[in-house]
Amino acid sequence: MDCVVFGYDDGDLKVMLIQRKLKPFKGNWALPGGSVRLDETLDEAARRELVEESGLNNVYLEQLYTVGDIKRDPRERVVTVAYYALVKLVGHNVQASTDAENAAWFSVNDVPKLAFDHQRILDKAFERLKGKVRYEPIGFELLPGKFALSELQHLYEVCLEEKLDKRNFRKKILGMGLLIGTGEIQKDVAHRAARLYRFDMKKYRQIKKRGFSFWL
Amino acid sequence: MDCVVFGYDDGDLKVMLIQRKLKPFKGNWALPGGSVRLDETLDEAARRELVEESGLNNVYLEQLYTVGDIKRDPRERVVTVAYYALVKLVGHNVQASTDAENAAWFSVNDVPKLAFDHQRILDKAFERLKGKVRYEPIGFELLPGKFALSELQHLYEVCLEEKLDKRNFRKKILGMGLLIGTGEIQKDVAHRAARLYRFDMKKYRQIKKRGFSFWL
DNA sequence: CCAAAAGTGTTTCACGTACACCCATGC
DNA sequence: GCATGGGTGTACGTGAAACACTTTTGG
Numbered sequence: 001m002d003c004v005v006f007g008y009d010d011g012d013l014k015v016m017l018i019q020r021k022l023k024p025f026k027g028n029w030a031l032p033g034g035s036v037r038l039d040e041t042l043d044e045a046a047r048r049e050l051v052e053e054s055g056l057n058n059v060y061l062e063q064l065y066t067v068g069d070i071k072r073d074p075r076e077r078v079v080t081v082a083y084y085a086l087v088k089l090v091g092h093n094v095q096a097s098t099d100a101e102n103a104a105w106f107s108v109n110d111v112p113k114l115a116f117d118h119q120r121i122l123d124k125a126f127e128r129l130k131g132k133v134r135y136e137p138i139g140f141e142l143l144p145g146k147f148a149l150s151e152l153q154h155l156y157e158v159c160l161e162e163k164l165d166k167r168n169f170r171k172k173i174l175g176m177g178l179l180i181g182t183g184e185i186q187k188d189v190a191h192r193a194a195r196l197y198r199f200d201m202k203k204y205r206q207i208k209k210r211g212f213s214f215w216l
Numbered sequence: 217m218d219c220v221v222f223g224y225d226d227g228d229l230k231v232m233l234i235q236r237k238l239k240p241f242k243g244n245w246a247l248p249g250g251s252v253r254l255d256e257t258l259d260e261a262a263r264r265e266l267v268e269e270s271g272l273n274n275v276y277l278e279q280l281y282t283v284g285d286i287k288r289d290p291r292e293r294v295v296t297v298a299y300y301a302l303v304k305l306v307g308h309n310v311q312a313s314t315d316a317e318n319a320a321w322f323s324v325n326d327v328p329k330l331a332f333d334h335q336r337i338l339d340k341a342f343e344r345l346k347g348k349v350r351y352e353p354i355g356f357e358l359l360p361g362k363f364a365l366s367e368l369q370h371l372y373e374v375c376l377e378e379k380l381d382k383r384n385f386r387k388k389i390l391g392m393g394l395l396i397g398t399g400e401i402q403k404d405v406a407h408r409a410a411r412l413y414r415f416d417m418k419k420y421r422q423i424k425k426r427g428f429s430f431w432l
Numbered sequence: 433c434c435a436a437a438a439g440t441g442t443t444t445c446a447c448g449t450a451c452a453c454c455c456a457t458g459c
Numbered sequence: 460g461c462a463t464g465g466g467t468g469t470a471c472g473t474g475a476a477a478c479a480c481t482t483t484t485g486g
Binding site: 163165167168172190191193 | 447
């Protein structure tokens with residue numbers, strides 16, 4: 001089981017990597033992962049690994065793809081079920097590195113050479129994120145609970161790899177009626193402070209049942 | 217490895233099932249499947265099973281999902297990688313039943329009680345098909361090489377579970393410029409014969425590279 | 433001649449898209 | 460006062476959706 005952990009910070013989409021201490025690929029960076037135990041489901045294994053390797057709990061997690069190329073691990077035949085996770089980097093104050101292992105966040109556009117076929121898994125995960133962010137409100141999983149519209153827009157621009165028009169973006173996203181103004185505004189910014197919103201997940205689930213579809 | 221094999225015939229979306237000869241779930245219907253060998257990739261295993269259990273070769277095949285619930289097989293822990301396949305039932309004259317095993321096609325809306333968690337896998341496969349048929353030209357994998365527009369439309373109606381407007385459908389699909397009139401018409405029909413078209417896969421691949429996206 | 437499906441255009445409306453300026457705040 | 464991003468409305472064009480009748484063929 002391997003997991004692509006995405007985070008958004010500093011206006012940049014990042015992925016968590018771990019530096020291998022053992023052969024093969026000793027010293028290389030790799031996706032966090034581990035073995036699935038006999039007494040846990042695949043999803044449980046993914047959540048456990050996330051907690052163990054990053055201290056992250058309660059994050060968005062979704063199965064991505066299963067890779068079973070014969071020689072992907074030079075030692076022996078290993079099939080891996082890949083997951084991807086979306087975590088709120090800002091505010092949660094994640095400790096990327098734990099215990100013995102060396103872990104760090106890298107911008108998805110500037111990733112070192114990875115062990116095994118992990119680059120391909122990462123590519124696939126980003127592709128999935130890029131596709132899904134349009135029709136499911138998963139972008140909010142990467143932002144803090146309260147966010148400014150410009151932050152949300154920038155996140156979308158990074159995920160979709162395209163520039164969006166500010167007024168059209170605001171019209172569309174506010175038009176869905178799924179953002180609630182908190183009444184609060186940004187602090188400690190060197191310019192006019194933006195209003196902060198939060199995503200109304202309850203309302204989303206309700207109107208989704210009635211056939212509403214998120215689309216951006 | 218398990219495989220959901222879809223076929224389209226008689227105006228109806230069908231799935232191939234196999235009747236189990238062994239415990240557990242002896243006598244129940246189940247998805248065709250088998251074990252992945254150490255010297256083959258997952259995709260290869262899926263293709264091999266397809267050939268062995270249905271004599272089908274050269275079909276559309278895609279990985280669906282991996283299920284690893286602990287008790288999904290009452291005997292022991294079994295993780296299965298599910299695939300789904302789209303086959304051209306008409307014309308290919310598929311032999312659904314082979315050798316020893318009892319195999320048959322069932323309408324997806326009228327499936328018997330299935331072994332293991334195969335119903336859930338089938339549901340997931342149908343959901344995927346339903347979603348993907350809109351933005352990738354996979355519907356053609358279910359039709360014979362030459363088809364009438366009304367057949368294509370009906371296939372879409374079955375996959376999407378909604379009725380489509382004839383004129384709008386024709387406008388849109390012909391407007392893409394991806395259907396080639398063969399000059400032939402239907403035979404042996406008790407009414408005016410429809411023109412037959414084929415899908416221009418080469419052209420699709422070309423214009424896809426240039427950013428075109430199929431959408432229906 | 434009747435049944436059954438093929439084939440064909442136009443109008444309407446909603447939504448996506450393009451686009452530029454003033455405002456509030458911190459320094 | 461100036462730099463930085465926040466916030467706002469309109470006009471236009473494209474594309475989706477609704478909609479009904481004539482044509483062809485076999486039986």
